[in-house]
Amino acid sequence: MTQTPRLQITNLRRSFDGRAVVDDVSLSVMPGQVTCLLGPSGCGKSTTLRMIAGVEMQDSGAIYVDGKLVCDTVFRVPPEARSIGLMFQDFALFPHLDVARNVAFGLHGPRAETQARVAALLDRVGMTRHMNAYPHQLSGGEQQRVALARALAPRPRIMLMDEPFSGLDDRLRDDIRDETLEVLKDEGTAVLLVTHEPGEAMRMADEIALMRDGKIVQQGAPYNIYNTPTDKQAAAFFSDINVISGVVHGALIQTPFGQFLAPGVADDTAVDIVTRPQHLKIDFDRDGRGPNPTIAEGTPARGIVERARFMGSESLVEFRMDYDGSRLKAVVPSVFLPQVGTPLWIMIRRDRCFVFPKS
Incomplete structure (x- = not known):
């Protein structure tokens, strides 16, 4: 009933x-x-x-x-x-x-x-x-x-x-x-x-x-x-977001972080790939590459630390990315607080990304 x-x-x-x-x-x-x-x-x-x-x-x-x-x-x-x-x-x-x-x-x-x-x-x-x-x-x-x-x-x-x-x-x-x-x-x-x-x-x-x-x-x-x-x-209403722009070809988006899936999106559609700062991962491997990057794991892209702020239980790190000068934010455990100017490699969790057509 x-x-x-x-x-x-x-x-x-x-x-x-x-x-x-x-x-x-x-x-x-x-x-x-x-x-x-x-x-x-x-x-x-x-x-x-x-x-x-x-x-x-x-x-x-x-x-x-x-x-x-x-x-x-x-x-x-x-x-x-x-x-x-x-x-x-x-x-x-x-x-x-x-x-x-x-x-x-x-x-x-x-x-x-x-x-x-x-x-x-x-x-x-x-x-x-x-x-x-x-x-x-x-x-x-x-x-x-x-x-x-x-x-x-x-x-x-x-x-x-x-x-x-x-x-x-x-x-x-x-x-x-x-x-x-x-x-x-x-x-x-x-x-x-x-x-x-x-x-x-x-x-x-x-x-x-x-x-x-x-x-x-x-x-x-x-x-x-x-x-x-x-x-x-x-x-964006629920948290800070990072936005990476791209264009769909064959249900894929080519980015400096590797390919992202865009099933059902028409070719040549301009899109925004949206992810939250806590879903950026810093890759500490010295040469900036994981063992076998795949479409699921992604490819690291290098950025320079512009600001790092201690927030209590976590740190907020802001990067200027090498590939186009854009800025991305990462939330990491507070024990990590890198110096400004430090180059670091970043990866993005594919399962925590959203793809939206550009408005």
């Missing part, structure tokens, strides 16, 4: 001053699933979230919760009746209410039940001892925990989160994200998270919808999105 999506949006569109900010966006989120809308600033992520929440009206398209229509261009359930919780970057706590009353805000029913729900949530997020404190007396991480408890108090079916962790310092952020995810999973809430940080999306999401210019350009599990990008821009 097919499970009904907790949240489903179909063909949402929204334009401002004649420009499509959200352009034919469709996606679904299952109960207990975390889906991330990932993309650069201005790509339409937050506008999509506001339409789902009901604070922004779409030009076309429909929104469903548990299979029931909540909004199209004719019918509209008010925001407060959609069973949708909201969490934002600024936490939006009421400064004149203490922690317990912030969490209780919006709850209805017998006082004893309300107090029990507040107490249970504050215990769940580790804020019981701060229940009588006011927001200005709390740290950023503590305010985030209170905001989570308040958003969960009415037992929403869906949680919308718009950059909720960006105001926290780096060391605290990972812990808060993990704690928040655990609580949301325990509650069985469907989560739609907006962020511009690929690391956050991969850490939290079961599924990522990558947005660009108002459209979802790729959607899938984090592993698949990262390892099978749909185009060069998608690959």
Whole structure:
């Protein structure tokens, strides 16, 4: 039996001053699933979230919760009746209410039940001892925990989160994200998270919808999105990339690193071969050649170290390549930090390369 999506949006569109900010966006989120809308600033992520929440009206398209229509261009359930919780970057706590009353805000029913729900949530997020404190007396991480408890108090079916962790310092952020995810999973809430940080999306999401210019350009599990990008821009959004240009002849691309396969690509097509810095390998063999270079292993090409930076667990080495003066980056273990001006030979892992027609 097919499970009904907790949240489903179909063909949402929204334009401002004649420009499509959200352009034919469709996606679904299952109960207990975390889906991330990932993309650069201005790509339409937050506008999509506001339409789902009901604070922004779409030009076309429909929104469903548990299979029931909540909004199209004719019918509209008010925001407060959609069973949708909201969490934002600024936490939006009421400064004149203490922690317990912030969490209780919006709850209805017998006082004893309300107090029990507040107490249970504050215990769940580790804020019981701060229940009588006011927001200005709390740290950023503590305010985030209170905001989570308040958003969960009415037992929403869906949680919308718009950059909720960006105001926290780096060391605290990972812990808060993990704690928040655990609580949301325990509650069985469907989560739609907006962020511009690929690391956050991969850490939290079961599924990522990558947005660009108002459209979802790729959607899938984090592993698949990262390892099978749909185009060069998608690959570059998740990390630095190296790009080597070439032309296809007989399903092969001739490069200074040897031949690359391009099955199904027409002859004379100009292409970019894209690879990530961690997939460049330094060949320490003195004459710059492996024992038997093949099409799978590739051929080493020589570059001169232009910069080497220690990054903690790894080093980032930038090369100026002999063959055309282009620059490539390699990520290597931090124990290796070559001097500027050192000539080194580089190989590229064929199984970690992507070939895209030049746009």
